[in-house]
Amino acid sequence: MSEVVHRVALAYWPLIIGLSLLGAMAGGALHVNDSPVYTSDVRFVLDAPDPQAAAESTSIADAAKSIATSPSHISAALALAGVRRDIVRYATQNIELQPLGTSGVLDLQVKDPDREAAAVIANALAKDIIDTRSIVARDRSNALLATLSDEIKSTNDAIAKVDAAIAGFRPSSDPSVSAATLSGLYSERASLAQERLTLQSEVNSITESLAMRPQAGIIEPAVAAAQPDPSRAPIDVALGILGGLVVGLMLASLLAALRPRIKGAHQIEQAFEAPVLGDFDPLDEEVDATLGARVRIAGNRAGVKNFQLVAVDGSREATGLVSMLAERLGTPEVLSSAPVPLNGNGQAIVRARRKSTQPPITVTTFNVSDFSKNGV
Numbered sequence: 001m002s003e004v005v006h007r008v009a010l011a012y013w014p015l016i017i018g019l020s021l022l023g024a025m026a027g028g029a030l031h032v033n034d035s036p037v038y039t040s041d042v043r044f045v046l047d048a049p050d051p052q053a054a055a056e057s058t059s060i061a062d063a064a065k066s067i068a069t070s071p072s073h074i075s076a077a078l079a080l081a082g083v084r085r086d087i088v089r090y091a092t093q094n095i096e097l098q099p100l101g102t103s104g105v106l107d108l109q110v111k112d113p114d115r116e117a118a119a120v121i122a123n124a125l126a127k128d129i130i131d132t133r134s135i136v137a138r139d140r141s142n143a144l145l146a147t148l149s150d151e152i153k154s155t156n157d158a159i160a161k162v163d164a165a166i167a168g169f170r171p172s173s174d175p176s177v178s179a180a181t182l183s184g185l186y187s188e189r190a191s192l193a194q195e196r197l198t199l200q201s202e203v204n205s206i207t208e209s210l211a212m213r214p215q216a217g218i219i220e221p222a223v224a225a226a227q228p229d230p231s232r233a234p235i236d237v238a239l240g241i242l243g244g245l246v247v248g249l250m251l252a253s254l255l256a257a258l259r260p261r262i263k264g265a266h267q268i269e270q271a272f273e274a275p276v277l278g279d280f281d282p283l284d285e286e287v288d289a290t291l292g293a294r295v296r297i298a299g300n301r302a303g304v305k306n307f308q309l310v311a312v313d314g315s316r317e318a319t320g321l322v323s324m325l326a327e328r329l330g331t332p333e334v335l336s337s338a339p340v341p342l343n344g345n346g347q348a349i350v351r352a353r354r355k356s357t358q359p360p361i362t363v364t365t366f367n368v369s370d371f372s373k374n375g376v
Contacts, residue, residue, distance in 0.1 A: 008252045015255075016248035023244025027236035036228035038115035042108050042126045043100070046133050047216040050104045057099035064106055065097040067132050068125045077124040081117040095125070105219060115224040122222035130216040141210055148203050155196040162189040 009016065046064060051057040067073060069091040078085055085094075096109040108126050112118035166185050171178040 008249065008256050012248075012252035012255060016245065016252055019248035019251070020241050020244040023240035023242070023247075024237050025240070026244075027238070027240030028233060030236055031231060031233040034231065034233070035113050037111050037113055038118045038225040039109055039111050039229050040115070040118040040122045040222035040225055041110070042122045042218060042222040043105055043220045044108070044126045044130060044218040045104055045106065045214070045216055046130065047137060047214050048104065048133075049214065051099075051102050054102055057102050057104070060104070061097055061099040061106055064108075064129050064133075065095075067129045068097055068108060069095055073125060073128045073132075077121045077128065080124050081114075081120040083112070083114055083117045085112075104214075108222075110222070111229070115228075119222040119224045123218070126218055126222075130218070134216060137213070138210075141206055145203060145206055148199055148206070152196055152199045152203070155192055155199065159189060159192045159196065162192065 046060060048060055051060060071087050071091070074087050074091055074095075078087070078090070094111045096111075098107050098109075099105070100107055108122055108129075110118050110122040110125065112121060162185055166182070166189070169178075169182055169185070
């Protein structure tokens with residue numbers, strides 16, 4: 001796990017931090033032109049029976065919201081508040097209506113940059129919803145009552161005709177025919193009277209339901225909000241940072257896989273399978289004079305028998321230093337090998353192998369430019 005952190009997070013931390021900052025800036029840029037928004041809510045009930053389930057409450061709320069978000073009602077409320085807004089956007093983003101459980105109470109929220117306008121619009125829409133529902137219900141009931149009254153009037157006219165026929169009846173010479181005719185008239189009148197009674201019962205039922213219908217009204221009117229709504233800027237900035245961090249880690253992982261790097265003594269030891277004894281600056285004359293002795297002492301401490309000198313770059317200075325160190329260590333022989341190339345700034349890295357069966361000291365020179373295609 002620590003190796004993954006070193007290869008990804010520590011090796012590419014500028015990329016990860018840069019993308020995280022870019023994500024934070026993108027999240028903040030979304031709110032550069034934001035203005036304070038105020039929310040006012042009004043609670044009211046409609047002239048509908050108390051809901052018995054959550055589905056009924058939702059149905060009532062949906063019907064009320066369809067009225068509140070209609071363009072004509074929003075336009076009237078905005079005109080009453082004396083503000084100009086985009087009606088379509090206002091209906092979709094600035095108006096929310098939710099039922100409060102199964103109580104039948106509805107909560108209407110209106111958001112607006114003007115705190116006073118938000119309260120005025122909320123109250124106007126709530127009143128508009130109540131009035132619209134009442135008008136629709138009253139008109140429907142009145143239309144049904146008018147239809148029933150017309151049917152009752154027609155039935156009364158039919159009964160009057162039958163009564164007139166009965167009153168003007170003249171028996172015929174055949175008593176049986178007269179009796180049958182008169183019986184038919186009485187039967188027709190009884191049927192019409194029963195039909196009129198049924199129609200009158202329906203009228204009475206509708207009238208009673210109108211009288212018993214729940215009363216709609218505003219429970220708590222909206223008032224101007226004292227404080228603006230909390231801004232979403234911190235949330236969006238945090239999301240931007242998180243998104244940038246994820247993208248940065250993904251890119252860093254991809255780069256670490258396609259372009260591996262070796263950095264630090266620990267990774268050098270892992271790559272060369274040997275301990276790092278130290279490093280030196282070729283411009284330091286004091287180090288140059290004692291370099292051979294220092295390498296021997298470090299080798300003895302590490303318990304190593306076989307030394308290799310790796311030049312960090314393929315410059316003439318580094319190659320000369322390798323030859324100089326081989327001379328100071330008393331082993332002029334130079335062997336070739338193929339080590340993993342390293343990053344650096346013109347310094348040379350001394351490492352050693354613990355191989356007791358090898359000769360006492362062997363110095364090997366490497367030209368890193370031959371292996372620079374590794375992307376290290």
